[in-house]
Amino acid sequence: MDGLISEPLTPVAQKAPGHWLIGTVTSIKQETPRVKTFRIELPMWMPHLPGQHYDVRLTAPDGYRAQRSYSIASSPIDEGEIELTIDRLEDGEVSPYFHNVLVEGDQVEVRGPFASYFVWRGEKPVLLVGGGSGVVPLMAILRHRRRTMPDLLMRLVYSVRNAEDVIYSDELGDDAVLTFTREPPEGWSGHRGRIDDGLIAEAGIDDGIAFVCGSNGFVEAASELLLEAGYDPRQIRTERFGPTG
Amino acid sequence: MNGFVSRGFTGRRRTPEELADRLPPGQYAESGWPVLTAGPTPDISTDEWSFRIDGMVGQEREWSWEEFHELPSETIPADIHCVTKWSKLGTNFGGVSMDVLLDEAEPLDAYTMVYSYGGYTTNLAIEDLTDGKAWVVTEHEGELLPREHGGPARLLVPHLYFWKSAKWVQGLRVMDHEEPGFWESNGYHIRGDPWKEERYWTD
Numbered sequence: 001m002d003g004l005i006s007e008p009l010t011p012v013a014q015k016a017p018g019h020w021l022i023g024t025v026t027s028i029k030q031e032t033p034r035v036k037t038f039r040i041e042l043p044m045w046m047p048h049l050p051g052q053h054y055d056v057r058l059t060a061p062d063g064y065r066a067q068r069s070y071s072i073a074s075s076p077i078d079e080g081e082i083e084l085t086i087d088r089l090e091d092g093e094v095s096p097y098f099h100n101v102l103v104e105g106d107q108v109e110v111r112g113p114f115a116s117y118f119v120w121r122g123e124k125p126v127l128l129v130g131g132g133s134g135v136v137p138l139m140a141i142l143r144h145r146r147r148t149m150p151d152l153l154m155r156l157v158y159s160v161r162n163a164e165d166v167i168y169s170d171e172l173g174d175d176a177v178l179t180f181t182r183e184p185p186e187g188w189s190g191h192r193g194r195i196d197d198g199l200i201a202e203a204g205i206d207d208g209i210a211f212v213c214g215s216n217g218f219v220e221a222a223s224e225l226l227l228e229a230g231y232d233p234r235q236i237r238t239e240r241f242g243p244t245g
Numbered sequence: 246m247n248g249f250v251s252r253g254f255t256g257r258r259r260t261p262e263e264l265a266d267r268l269p270p271g272q273y274a275e276s277g278w279p280v281l282t283a284g285p286t287p288d289i290s291t292d293e294w295s296f297r298i299d300g301m302v303g304q305e306r307e308w309s310w311e312e313f314h315e316l317p318s319e320t321i322p323a324d325i326h327c328v329t330k331w332s333k334l335g336t337n338f339g340g341v342s343m344d345v346l347l348d349e350a351e352p353l354d355a356y357t358m359v360y361s362y363g364g365y366t367t368n369l370a371i372e373d374l375t376d377g378k379a380w381v382v383t384e385h386e387g388e389l390l391p392r393e394h395g396g397p398a399r400l401l402v403p404h405l406y407f408w409k410s411a412k413w414v415q416g417l418r419v420m421d422h423e424e425p426g427f428w429e430s431n432g433y434h435i436r437g438d439p440w441k442e443e444r445y446w447t448d
Binding site for chain 2: 017019022058065067068096101107108116117118216224226227237238241
């Protein structure tokens with residue numbers, strides 16, 4: 001006996017993002033005909049800021065690789081795991097793999113969370129404006145607000161094509177205003193057509209911070225409306241999809 | 246992590262062999278030209294546009310749109326690489342070499358901060374801006390550079406990730422130290438060499 005008492009070391013969380021990790025897909029949810037949400041459990045998780053993304057890397061047996069970035073949909077309250085909501089692009093390479101090949105229990109290489117511009121750090125009030133699957137990072141913000149600061153003023157304006165294209169439809173409540181640009185659900189009495197000044201006014205968030213995410217055309221049009229509504233350009237954060245197939 | 250294989254992945258979108266060596270690791274070839282901007286698109290008329298070089302220089306310089314177009318211009322064939330993973334191969338810009346602009350201003354130090362209309366900034370070492378590696382461009386494929394892609398003028402630094410090629414460029418400040426610009430302060434690599442896959446802070 002040398003008299004030393006060995007105590008277990010306090011575990012130290014790995015704080016620097018960047019290492020590739022092998023995550024495990026624990027659940028897959030079909031959100032719409034072309035959108036699924038993948039819950040991925042991570043061996044070394046660190047809390048993200050709502051709005052951040054992860055990179056995903058696929059490796060073929062001969063070493064060929066493909067990488068893409070996907071926004072996190074879940075709140076950082078969910079420790080040890082992340083949710084990625086992925087739109088299937090027909091001519092893509094990574095999203096069809098997620099949709100057609102991956103099953104629960106499969107492993108997938110990811111790294112993150114990354115980027116700290118299109119993120120919500122508790123500013124208020126907040127207007128979220130999403131087009132199509134641009135709603136994904138906005139949902140991370142909305143979910144985090146609901147679970148940590150439910151009284152904070154936040155509204156989502158969400159533009160979708162058809163009734164069947166609404167992602168997270170079971171979670172959209174009083175804090176969300178929808179508009180359908182093509183086919184609304186049967187009996188729909190709400191907004192139709194493209195997002196306009198009336199819809200922005202109805203959201204009722206003046207003098208706040210805005211997060212706008214969607215295709216380039218959508219983001220251009222929505223930011224223009226916000227500028228006309230009196231938003232300072234510095235209070236408008238945008239994220240535009242590139243092709244992320 | 247070595248040896249990990251994604252079950253059932255074969256790769257659908259491989260780059261043709263003749264282009265494969267022009268594609269940095271983790272990138273894929275894209276035929277379109279996606280737009281990625283952090284905020285609304287600024288609207289700068291050529292009447293109000295100018296390009297300025299200041300800071301640690303022998304001679305501060307500023308060129309109006311007309312003065313800029315009196316400088317020797319060239320066509321620049323380039324492969325561009327966006328950190329979001331797409332690359333656009335074999336695309337052509339028209340503009341003025343940064344060598345021409347910096348020669349007139351005589352930089353006295355090794356670092357710069359490039360700044361844009363709308364408030365965007367990005368840091369670049371003088372070394373990455375000289376010897377035929379950087380341009381201020383006003384044309385793409387023979388047409389005026391569209392506003393959404395940075396028109397009237399943007400920086401072009403094709404050997405680094407494309408966030409370094411600042412849109413709506415307004416000027417460049419020569420500095421005696423390195424300071425992170427906009428994306429470099431928000432998680433992206435301080436230099437951004439696509440061939441070394443310098444995407445994020447920890448790369």
